[in-house]
Amino acid sequence: MVAAAFADFMQQVVSGLASGGVYAALALALVIIHRSTGVINFSQGEMATLCTYIAWTLTVNHGWSYWPAFVATVGFSFLFGVVTHRVVIRPVERGNVLRVVIVTIGLLIAINGFVVWQWSGEPQALASPFGTDTLDIGGVIVSVGDIGTIAVTIGIVILLWLLFQFTKVGLALRAAAVNPNEARLVGVRVTWMLALGWGLAAVLGAVAGMLTAPSVGLDPQMMQPILIYAFAAAILGGIDSPLGAVVGGLTLGVMLNLIGVYVDFVGAELKLPVALLVILVVLLVKPSGLFGRPEVKRV
Amino acid sequence: MNPNLTRVTGFVGFALLVVLVFLLPEWISTFRAQQFAYVGIYLIALLGLNILTGYTGQISLGHGAFMAIGGYTTALLMAGNEQFGQEGLLGIGGGMKDVWTIPIAGLVAGLFGLAFGLPALRLSGLYLALATFAIAVALPSVVKRFEEFSGGGSGVNLFGLPELTAGIIPVDIAGRELVFNDWLYYLCWSIALVLFGIAWLILRGRTGRAFRAVRDSETAAVSSGVSLAHYKTLAFGISAAYAGVAGSLFAIATTFVNPDTFPIALSIFLLVGVVVGGLGGLSGLVVGAIFIQFLPLWAQGEGVASRLPGFIVDRTKEPGAPAIIYGIVLILLMFFLPNGVGGLFRRAGQTLTRWRYSRSG
Numbered sequence: 001m002v003a004a005a006f007a008d009f010m011q012q013v014v015s016g017l018a019s020g021g022v023y024a025a026l027a028l029a030l031v032i033i034h035r036s037t038g039v040i041n042f043s044q045g046e047m048a049t050l051c052t053y054i055a056w057t058l059t060v061n062h063g064w065s066y067w068p069a070f071v072a073t074v075g076f077s078f079l080f081g082v083v084t085h086r087v088v089i090r091p092v093e094r095g096n097v098l099r100v101v102i103v104t105i106g107l108l109i110a111i112n113g114f115v116v117w118q119w120s121g122e123p124q125a126l127a128s129p130f131g132t133d134t135l136d137i138g139g140v141i142v143s144v145g146d147i148g149t150i151a152v153t154i155g156i157v158i159l160l161w162l163l164f165q166f167t168k169v170g171l172a173l174r175a176a177a178v179n180p181n182e183a184r185l186v187g188v189r190v191t192w193m194l195a196l197g198w199g200l201a202a203v204l205g206a207v208a209g210m211l212t213a214p215s216v217g218l219d220p221q222m223m224q225p226i227l228i229y230a231f232a233a234a235i236l237g238g239i240d241s242p243l244g245a246v247v248g249g250l251t252l253g254v255m256l257n258l259i260g261v262y263v264d265f266v267g268a269e270l271k272l273p274v275a276l277l278v279i280l281v282v283l284l285v286k287p288s289g290l291f292g293r294p295e296v297k298r299v
Numbered sequence: 300m301n302p303n304l305t306r307v308t309g310f311v312g313f314a315l316l317v318v319l320v321f322l323l324p325e326w327i328s329t330f331r332a333q334q335f336a337y338v339g340i341y342l343i344a345l346l347g348l349n350i351l352t353g354y355t356g357q358i359s360l361g362h363g364a365f366m367a368i369g370g371y372t373t374a375l376l377m378a379g380n381e382q383f384g385q386e387g388l389l390g391i392g393g394g395m396k397d398v399w400t401i402p403i404a405g406l407v408a409g410l411f412g413l414a415f416g417l418p419a420l421r422l423s424g425l426y427l428a429l430a431t432f433a434i435a436v437a438l439p440s441v442v443k444r445f446e447e448f449s450g451g452g453s454g455v456n457l458f459g460l461p462e463l464t465a466g467i468i469p470v471d472i473a474g475r476e477l478v479f480n481d482w483l484y485y486l487c488w489s490i491a492l493v494l495f496g497i498a499w500l501i502l503r504g505r506t507g508r509a510f511r512a513v514r515d516s517e518t519a520a521v522s523s524g525v526s527l528a529h530y531k532t533l534a535f536g537i538s539a540a541y542a543g544v545a546g547s548l549f550a551i552a553t554t555f556v557n558p559d560t561f562p563i564a565l566s567i568f569l570l571v572g573v574v575v576g577g578l579g580g581l582s583g584l585v586v587g588a589i590f591i592q593f594l595p596l597w598a599q600g601e602g603v604a605s606r607l608p609g610f611i612v613d614r615t616k617e618p619g620a621p622a623i624i625y626g627i628v629l630i631l632l633m634f635f636l637p638n639g640v641g642g643l644f645r646r647a648g649q650t651l652t653r654w655r656y657s658r659s660g
Contacts, residue, residue, distance in 0.1 A: 040425050092633055097424065098358060099633050102574050105567055106633070110626025117619030228436055231429055239426075273440050276433035283430050284418050 003139065010140040012257050018146035020253020021153030025208035026223075026230035027237070027245035028157065029201035034239050036177040036197040037093065039100045043107035045227030047084070048205030049220060050111055051077040052213050053119050055206075056126050066129040070210060074203050081202025085195040093194075115220045128214035149211045156207055157246055160200065164242075173197060225272060229256070232275040235282050238292020247290065252278065304652060312582060313495075320488045329480040333552070334592060336480070339487035340548045341588035345572050346491075346498045346581065347541020352570070353578035354502060355534040356514030358424065361431030363566035364438045365539040367556075368411050369404035369546030371442070374455040374556040376400040377462040385447040396462050397551050401490070404547035405540045412539020416532035423517075435566040439558035454557025463554060487548050494541060499581060501537065510534055511579075575632055577641020586640040594625060 026044060033041045051073050058069035088107060092099045130148035134141050164170040175183040176193035184190050208230075209223060216222060233252045237244025252275065260271050288294045324332050348362050377400060379393020415434070422430055442449045449455075457463055464470055465482040477485065501507060509530045512520035521527055550556045568591050576587025636643060 034425075040429065088630060092637075095637060096578075098352075098570075098574055098578070099637060101358075101425075101428070102571060103630050103633050105571065106626045106629035108626070109629065110623050113619040113622025113624075113626060115619070117623060228433075231433075235426075235429065270440060270444055273437040276437040279433045280418075280430055283422055283426055287421065287426060 007139045007141070009258075011142060012261050013254055014140070014142045014150075015146050016254035016257030017250055018149040018253070019212075019257065020233075020250040021150050022208045022212045022226060022249075023229045023233045023253055024246045024249025025153055025156065025204045025211070026226060027233035027249045028160070028242055029204040029208075030230055030234045031237075031239060031242050031245040032197050032201045032204070034234075035242075036173070036194050037089070037100075039089075039097060039104065040231075041201070042101065042104040042227075043111060044201065044205050044230070045223030046108045046111040046115070047077070047080065047202050048209035049218075049223045050115055051080065051202070051206035052126065052209035052218055052222070053115055053124075055210050056124055056213070056218055057119075059127065060124075066127065070129070073206055073210065077202040077206035078199040081199035082195045084202070085198035089198070090191065090195075112220055119220070121220055123217045123219040126210070126213040126218050145214065152207065152211060156204065160204075161242075163200075169196070228272065229253075229275050232279045234289075235279050236289055238289025240293065241289065241291035244289050244291030304655075305648065308648060308651075309582070316585065317492060320492065321485075324481055324484055329478055332484040333480040334596075336484040336487040336552055337549075338585075338588045338592045339484070339491040340545050340552065341569070341572060341591045342491045342584060343487075343494050343548070344542050344545035344569055345576060345584045345587050345591075346494055347538040347545070348569050348573050349576070349578065349581070349584060350498060350502070350510070350541070351534050351538035352573055353580070354507065354514060355510040355531065357419070357531060357534065358428040358570075359431040359538070359566075360428045360570055361433070361435035361566050362538070362542050362569045363561045363563065364431075364435040365408045365412060365542035366546030366549060366565065367438055367442070367558075367561035368539075369408040369543030370550035370556045370561060371449060371455070371546075372404040372407045372543070373397065373400040373547040373550045374457060375449075376403065377457055377460055378455050380448055380450065380455075383447050383450050394462065397457075397464055398486070401544055401547045401551075405544040408543020408546065409536050409540030412542075413532055413536040415539070416535030419535060420528055420531055432563075432566070435563050439562070442558040450557070452558060454555060454560070456555055457550065458554040463551070466554070483552055487552070490544065490548065494544065495581065498541075502581075506530070506533070514579075571629060573639075575629075575636075575639050577639030577644070580639075580641030580645070582644055583639050583641025594628065595621065 026048065029044050030041060033039065033044070054076055055069045055073040058064040058072060059066060064072070084107070088103060089100065092103050128145050128148075130145045133144045135144060135147070162170075164174060172183070172188045173193050173196060175186070175188050176190045177197070180190045183193075205223075208226070212226060213222065229252060230249070233249035234245050235248070236252060237246070237248025255278075256271050256275060259274055282289060323335065327335070344362060344366060347365075348359060351357050351359055375391045375393065376395040377393055377397055380391050381393070385391075419427055419430065443452045445451075457466075459466065464486075465477060465479045469476045469478045470482050471477075472482070472485070502510070509520070509525045512523060512525050513527060513530050513534075517527060520530075546561070549560070553560060572587035572591040573584070574587075575583075575590045576585070577583035638645075
C-alpha cells in the first residue's frame with residue numbers, strides 16, 4: 001500500500017521533471033535575453049511555436065525523420081533569433097523599455113497570426129522521437145518520453161554552459177551582457193553578441209517546443225501557458241541567473257504536478273493561478289529570486 | 300513652448316472634442332455609434348492607465364483585471380448572484396439600475412487597486428509588469444473556480460433585464476428618443492469627458508507633480524519630501540478606479556460578462572493603446588482608444604486585405620492575416636512614432652508656436 005503510493009508519487013515526480021525541463025529551457029531563453037538586453041521577450045513562446053511547426057512540416061510533409069528535422073530546426077531557429085534581433089529589436093533598443101516590450105508584443109501577435117495563416121488553427125500531432133514505451137524501475141513506471149525530455153534538456157543546458165564558460169565567444173557574450181561599454185572598448189562586437197544571445201534563446205525555445213509538442217499536441221496557442229510557467233520559473237530562480245532558471249523550472253514542474261494531483265482544491269484548473277501565485281510571492285518576499293543577486297541602484 | 304498658449308490650445312482642442320463627440324451620432328449609423336461607444340470606454344481605461352504608467356512610471360500589464368472587477372461588480376449588482384446558489388454574506392440580490400452601479404464599480408475597483416498598490420510598492424519596472432500580468436492571466440480561472448459567486452464559465456447575462464436602461468424600449472432624454480446604441484454612446488462619452496477633465500485636474504497640480512517626480516527619479520522624489528508609498532498607492536487606486544468604471548460600462552455595452560470578456564489580450568491592448576497614444580499626455584489617448592477599437596476591425600476589413608499583394612495575404616487563408624498586419628503595424632509605430640501620437644501633437648504644437656513667434660518678432 002505504502003509502496004504503491006510511493007511508486008505513484010515517484011511517477012508524478014518524474015513526469016513533473018519532464019515538464020519542468022521544458023519550462024527550464026524556455027526560462028533559460030528568457031534569462032539569456034534579459035541578461036544581455038534587459039528586456040523580457042514576450043514573443044519567446046510564439047517564436048518557439050513557429051520553429052516547432054517547421055519541424056512538423058519537415059517530418060510530415062517532406063518525410064524527414066525526427067532527429068535530422070530537429071537539427072535543421074535548431075539551425076533555423078538560431079538564424080531566426082539573430083535576424084529578429086538585428087531587424088526588429090535593435091532599432092528600439094535604446095530609450096524606453098516599454099517600447100521594446102510593445103515591439104515584442106507586436107512580434108507575438110504577428111508570429112501567431114503567421115502560424116495560423118500558414119498552418120491553420122487545427123491541432124497537429126508531432127510524433128515523439130522516444131516512442132510511447134514505459135520502463136519499470138523498481139516498481140516505478142516511467143515513460144521513455146519523459147526520460148528523453150529530461151535528458152535532452154540537461155544536454156542542452158550543459159552544452160550552453162560549456163559555451164558560456166569555456167569558449168572565447170562565451171566570454172565575449174558574458175562581457176557584453178555585464179558591461180557593454182567596456183566590452184566594446186576591448187574589441188567585443190557587442191551588437192553581434194546581443195544578436196547571438198537572441199539566436200541562442202530562440203534555439204532553447206525551439207527545443208522546448210519540439211520536446212513539448214508530442215505530449216500536448218501542436219497548435220498555435222501551444223506555448224502560451226508554457227511561456228507563463230517559464231516566467232514563473234525564471235522569477236523563482238532569479239531573472240538574472242541561468243542556474244536559477246533551470247532549478248526554478250524543474251522545481252516548478254514537480255511542484256505543479258504534485259499539487260495538481262494531490263491537492264483537490266487546486267486540481268487541473270487552478271494550476272496556472274498557482275504558478276502565478278509563485279511569481280507574486282517570490283517577487284514580494286525575495287524579488288531577486290533564489291539565485292539572483294539583489295538589484296543595486298546607483299544614485 | 301509658451302505655457303499660456305499651451306493651455307489655450309488645450310482648452311480649444313478639448314472644446315472641439317466635446318462638440319465633435321456630441322454631434323457625431325448625427326452623421327453615423329447606430330451600429331457605428333456602438334463602436335464609438337467602445338472607443339469612449341477604452342479612453343476611460345487609457346486615462347487611468349496613463350496616470351499610472353505614463354505619469355507615475357509604474358508599468359501595468361494587468362489593467363484588464365481591474366476592468367473585470369468593475370464589470371463583475373456592475374453585473375452582479377444588476378442581476379444578483381443568488382441565482383447561482385450564493386447565499387449569506389456574499390449573496391447579492393441584484394435589481395440595481397445600471398447607471399447607479401457605475402460609481403460603485405469604480406469604487407470597488409479603486410479599493411482593489413489601493414490594496415494591490417501596497418505590495419506593488421516593492422516592485423518596479425519589468426517585475427511590476429510581470430506581477431500585474433500574472434494577476435490578469437490568473438483572474439479568468441479564479442472566476443471560473445468560484446462559480447457560485449460569479450456564475451463561473453457561463454457568466455452573468457444582463458440582456459433583457461429591466462435594470463438595463465434602453466435595453467428593450469428606447470429611453471427619452473431631453474425630448475429625444477434614444478435607442479440602446481445611441482444611449483450607450485452618450486453615456487460612455489459623457490462619463491469619458493468628465494473623467495478626462497478630472498484626470499487633467501489631478502495631474503496639473505501638486506499630486507500630478509509628485510507623480511512625475513516619482514516617475515523621473517524615485518531617489519530625487521524622496522529627497523524632495525515626496526512620499527513614495529503614498530503616491531504610488533494613490534496612483535494605483537485612481538488608475539484602478541478608472542479601469543473599474545470602464546469595465547462597468549463594458550459590461551453594460553456587451554450586456555454580458557464572463558471570464559473571457561476580459562482576456563489577457565485586453566490588458567495588453569490597453570498598454571498598447573497608452574504607448575500609441577503617448578505616455579505622459581492626455582490628448583493622444585483619444586487616438587490610442589480609436590486605435591484599439593478600429594485597427595483590428597480595419598485589419599480584418601475587406602479594404603486592406605484585398606489591396607495587399609497576394610504573397611502577403613492569401614484571401615483563401617483568411618484567419619491569421621489580420622493578426623499579421625496588426626503586429627507589423629504595431630512594430631512600425633514603435634519605430635516611427637516613439638513618443639506616440641501625443642508626441643506628434645506636441646511637436647506640431649511647438650512648430651506652431653515657433654511659426655507664430657517668428658512672424659510677430
